[in-house]
Amino acid sequence: MKKLLISTVMFFAMLGCSLKSTIRDTAQDITNNTVAMLDDAIDKITQESESWQATLHELAENLTDEAQSTIRNEVQNLANRTIAAAGSELRCNVDFLGARVVQALQRIKAEVLKKPIPARNPAICQVVPSAIDMNLMPSRRNKVDISGYDFDNQSLKLYLVTNTNQKLDVTHALNRLSHYHLVLNLGSNGVLLNNASKHLILEYKNNAMSSIAITQPVVPDCKEEEVSFSPDVVTYMPPRTRGDRDYGGNGPSVTSNVKIYVDNNTIKAKVKMLARETKSDWTTAEGESVFTIYTAPSSRRIVSIVSDNETSTNYLDSNHAEDFFETGSGELIKRFAFVGDTAGDEAGTRTRVKVTFNRVRVKLKEIGNCNE
Structure with a gap:
């Protein structure tokens, strides 16, 4: 009877070890499969920037396992954010969007592999107008539209630099309409420009993201x-x-x-x-x-x-x-x-x-x- 009890315990112990190993191997297979699909998507978009939307859609459909549901949601959210940033009124170009999608997929991959996740830094794809023309009436130069990516939850700063290189903090005039759209207010309740204004600088973590020139009227030589x-x-x-x-x-x-x-x-x-x-x-x-x-x-x-x-x-x-x-x-x-x-x-x-x-x-x- 004693030998039977010992044999039974050893059997279930071996069964438990085998089950744990099977679960661990299955989880590793899912991880490897997920990473492989992410790598395929990254390679495809890197080679063909314009394929980012179809590639993300295909990737989301292939992430069918229940264990991949969180990753699938992140991919779908990425697709939605990128589609918004690609709106015709903002005109972010295909190469820019492809590069941002690749960076986002690399962050997802790092998350799957439990490695340090690269920072999600904001980026600019277009500034309209590219310079502020002081020859225009104030009503015709009252705002600047900035399109880009990952503007949400970021500590952006806006500075006005004068022709004596004085740097004034005018962040109050920076309006975040969405994660892909900023508006600089140049109206009476925004940045007040004058003939001493040199340029505007948009900064993130003390690094300049964009410098917007302020072109003063051409002053003729005194006759x-x-x-x-x-x-x-x-x-x-x-x-x-x-x-x-x-x-x-x-x-x-x-x-x-x-x-x-x-x-x-x-x-x-x-x-x-x-x-x-x-x-x-x-x-x-x-x-x-x-x-x-x-x-x-x-x-x-x-x-x-x-x-x-x-x-x-x-x-x-x-x-x-x-x-x-x-x-x-x-x-x-x-x-x-x-x-x-x-x-x-x-x-x-x-x-x-x-x-x-x-x-x-x-x-x-x-x-x-x-x-x-």
């Missing part, structure tokens, strides 16, 4: 032009600086100088006059004064004075009348008119110079919306 003008007549009476106020018929000896120059965006004339008695107490009237004779338009900058910018003259006064001196068309001053000596006191009260200008020519340069 230069010459203009001429006729300044108003300028009169200057220098103050008395020496002696009494009466030249008393002793001259005076008169010198005058007029010079024009650019000051900010105006042209100014500095008028000097000296009238000195030739003897006695040397009665003198002497001084200078500055007059604004031209202001450039706000849209122009004065580059230089093209015509003559200085004229001088001198003479000895010998009467009580006003004295006139014509200089010529090439000079800054066309005519000097002097009052030197008079019948009475004059230094600081009557002695003066009046200048009439020839036309002054200046070079102006456009400012504002142009390239200096």
Whole structure:
């Protein structure tokens, strides 16, 4: 009886080991079969990208074993995601979709083999428009569509880079419509672009996925032009600086100088006059004064004075009348008119110079919306 009991125990022990081995072998066969079907699908799609849809359908149909049901569901989900990403409005090309399907099947294969599963990283297949044209009205450049794959559950970041390379986080303007469709909002509640905007960068895990150029309006070179003008007549009476106020018929000896120059965006004339008695107490009237004779338009900058910018003259006064001196068309001053000596006191009260200008020519340069 004891020998019978031992034999029975040994029989069931051997049967149990055999059953476990059979189950293990069966599971391994299913795994090998599944991996082989995955490898066949990967090879086929790698060689013919356009076959991805038919290949996935065939693969799902061949995964008939109950143990393969989970893998079959993953393949069917992959097919559905890829069909969505292939929509005509997004135009992901066949090669792109084939490559993404192959990567997804490799992840499924790693899962079956219980190996480390490669990361599922997002990818971009198309950006519309490919660049943002700031020449367009804001209403015609208010969004950017990005099509691709695996945008769901990913920490994507959007940055605006300025022309000084400042990097601003504008992720709030990134809208995820689906796992294959992103929209960048460039409207009033999105990314506010201006003439300092350089480009947008879409990043994943601190790596740039896409850089979208922002094309600023072409700025023309600032134009230069010459203009001429006729300044108003300028009169200057220098103050008395020496002696009494009466030249008393002793001259005076008169010198005058007029010079024009650019000051900010105006042209100014500095008028000097000296009238000195030739003897006695040397009665003198002497001084200078500055007059604004031209202001450039706000849209122009004065580059230089093209015509003559200085004229001088001198003479000895010998009467009580006003004295006139014509200089010529090439000079800054066309005519000097002097009052030197008079019948009475004059230094600081009557002695003066009046200048009439020839036309002054200046070079102006456009400012504002142009390239200096």
